[in-house]
Amino acid sequence: MVVPYKHEPFTDFSKEENRKAMLEALEKVEKDFGKEYPLIIGGERITTEDKIESVNPANKKEIIGYVSKANKELAEQAMKVADSTFETWRKSDPKFRADILFRAAAIVRRRKHEFSAHLVKEGGKPWKEADADTAEAIDFMEYYGRQMLEIMDGKKVESRPIEYNQYHYIPLGVGVVISPWNFLFAIMCGTAVSAMVTGNTVLLKPASPTPVIAYKMMEVLEEAGLPDGVINYIPGPGGEVGDYLVDHPRTRFVSFTGSRDIGTRIFERAAKIQEGQKWLKRTIIEMGGKDTIIVDNNADLELAAQSIVQSAFGFSGQKCSACSRAVIHEDVYDEVANRIVELTKELSAGDPHDNTHFMGPVINQKGFDKIMGYIDIGKNEGKLLAGGKGDDSKGWFIEPTVFGEVDPHATIMQEEIFGPVVGLTKAKDFDEAIEIANNTEYGLTGAVITNNREHLEKAREDFHVGNLYFNRGCTAAIVGYQPFGGFNMSGTDSKAGGPDYLGQLMQPKTTSEMF
Known part of the structure; x- marks a missing residue:
């Protein structure tokens, strides 16, 4: 029996023990400033000469880390790995996938202040905002894991004495996930793991200002038991890596959160049928607001x-x-x-x-x-x-x-x-x-x-x-209380953290057996 979903509580920093724990976490994170972070493709760490500099926006002289930068060739390598991995991952037990998320959520929960400290330094978030961001990442992992268990057997449809009908969901394929810098942990995590838990493989391109926290999430998922090649970490420039993958004929869906200008551009590019492409790409696009x-x-x-x-x-x-x-x-x-x-x-x-x-x-x-x-x-x-x-x-x-x-x-x-x-x-x-x-x-x-x-x-x-x-x-x-997404030029109203979200990352299949 699955424990009922309850969102991750926020930290009360007026309590001395919480304030002290957060200061210790900040000190720990500062010791990692200036480290180098590789790409992760099929579980292999790949270092490139060209680097993304992640800078502390509160003190631009402080370099959070130097992150290897993907290019078209590495993006193609990642696509081949994800495409190949999909053939086995799509047949994996949904319970196995959900359990990875539950364990990953537990790991982050135990190290909550450490992750929040990363958000303070890399994203410039005040403690309260950083804590809420980390809590939301935990929520996404817990919620989508539970949602997968709810829909893993499909939905009931009618049968007749002469036939037995079933309606169930299958994964789509390789998804390109392009995440934003503002909710650098929560949205990045939610969009990546929702695609994974539904049986898809993922090419994760985090926002260039905040790629280090995405690497930290990859480490957590690996520790939780995620097989190699399911989520591939490929930060890089949108104009090169992003466009290449959005256009790629083997891309099955694109999940994007960001500005209206880039979102509409992705929507337009994804609509074009490329040579060798045999499906209509799905898009989950969340843009701006006024x-x-x-x-x-x-x-x-x-x-x-x-x-x-x-x-x-x-x-x-x-x-x-x-x-x-x-x-x-x-x-x-x-x-x-x-x-x-x-x-x-x-x-x-x-x-x-x-x-x-x-x-x-x-x-x-x-x-x-x-x-x-x-x-x-x-x-x-x-x-x-x-x-x-x-x-x-x-x-x-x-x-x-x-x-x-x-x-x-x-x-x-x-x-x-x-x-x-x-x-x-x-x-x-x-x-x-x-x-x-x-x-x-x-x-x-x-x-x-x-x-x-x-x-x-x-x-x-x-x-x-x-x-x-x-x-x-x-x-x-x-998450789970106010499913989030907007109308008009705010996007496709995907309702992240809602009961319908995972359905967008799968396709329903009907089977009918005559007796």
Whole structure:
């Protein structure tokens, strides 16, 4: 009997023993700075001359590690290994696959602070955000293992006295998994292991800013008993390795999490039939968001302000679910806006090694320049109420920034900034607030703060997002509790951490036996 699923609890760092354990983990991780990490293809460690430098975004002089960089030739080698391994792995017992995940989850759980410390250093995550990322990785392994056990025997279909019918699932083939840098452990882990536990083989290309944590996960899976060649670790440039594998005729599916521009490009490339290809490639593509919190005039205004600030500035706004727009009823706009500014000015940004800071850095120079560019645009589109400054002298730090009185169609209200910037706008009534919330090409998350039950039900019907939250912030979905994925240009709405997710990585087969 499988123990019922329960999500991994978060760590209370106000307790001295937890704080001490985390500091020890950070010290341990720092001792590994500057190490070299090879590719892993078919279990073989392969070192290349060309390296990816993984840099601490809070202190860019610190090199987390030097990671071997794959090229087309190595990508082809990995494809051949994965293709060959699939022929045996697809016939493996689903219980065997699930047990690997349960053991891997237990290994990570025992070393939880160590993994979180990697996320602090490589991803620039504050302790709370790093701990949640690690917990989510554990959750994905536990949840997908249990989901596989639930569907391993297929679904019941009707039979007749003259025949016996069965409906079951088989794996797809070789999958290319391209993971993001923001949830550098959780999403990378969830997308890779879901493909593995369903009987597919995987070519894992982690995001170039954060490849070391993916190597650490590979070590855990190996320790848990994953056979060679099932997941192959091949970090490398998207324009070379990513495109080559997306286009490859033996690629059966592509799982991507990242920006709208790259996601739509992958979707287009995957749709093209290559010479020798005999299937339509599946795509699981999760992209960006332009997420809105609506504040009604009949609402807990302190809850509203707290929800907006926490959702906008958690992990420096580098979440596709982050609140980057707040639509506030005109009757309460001034009160809520003033409180948002007060709360924002209380926040500090600094090196997340020090747990007193709410915010750490943004990921790299490219991200810093992009966000500061949007802040410059915002100064011409709204009233700067808080923040607006950046400092990239040591790491890439940007103040939490609030713009008020912004037109709903302004650039900073339409384009994904992916940084600590939120725009505030007024609505004359709830209908207009819903209309403004829906006026972007995205449809990922949203929230409504109100005590009006009719308005909540209207939002349930008309607020067009994949994850809608009432009287709370619009971030922090939990695996198995709030399956996550969005509409429109936010992606294919795959609902990660949900009961339908694994079905996208398999194909149903009907067999019918006549008597």
